[in-house]
Amino acid sequence: MNIVRCYKNGWSLQMLNGDEMLLRTTALALLVSTPVMAQGVTFPVTIPQECFELAQREGVPTVIENRMQATKAKLKLAQLKNSDHLVRECRAAVHRAQEAAARATAEAKNQIRDAGPRMAPALASSPVP
Secondary structure: OEEEEEEOOEEEEEEOOHHHHHHHHHHHHHHHHHHHHOOOOOOOEEOOHHHHHHHHHHOOOOEEOOHHHHHHHHHHHHHOOOOOHHHHHHHHHHHHHHHHHHHHHHHHHHHHHHOOOOOOHHHHHOOOO
């Protein structure tokens, strides 16, 4: 990958090697995923059942204790090839779990909104002296 950088003297074109590319990709993934993960995820979180065998094979814990472990597990899953059936099953399970969590969060927000303070209909329409 080519990176164009601006210096005081002008522009410079720089090539990134594999390690630097991995570092930048990891930093970008962390930057993008941190706000999403901060939306009410409470740790510890158990990974989906379909991911247990893959997690053991890849050395990923089956119980995620904090955001750092979650980010590492997410990056590890992203790096694995989709041709492996365990990877496909795990990605599908993670996607289903994320959708379920999003639905639960939306339902909880709706319940909080709907349970707000209400005035009795008779009091709301009566004139104030």
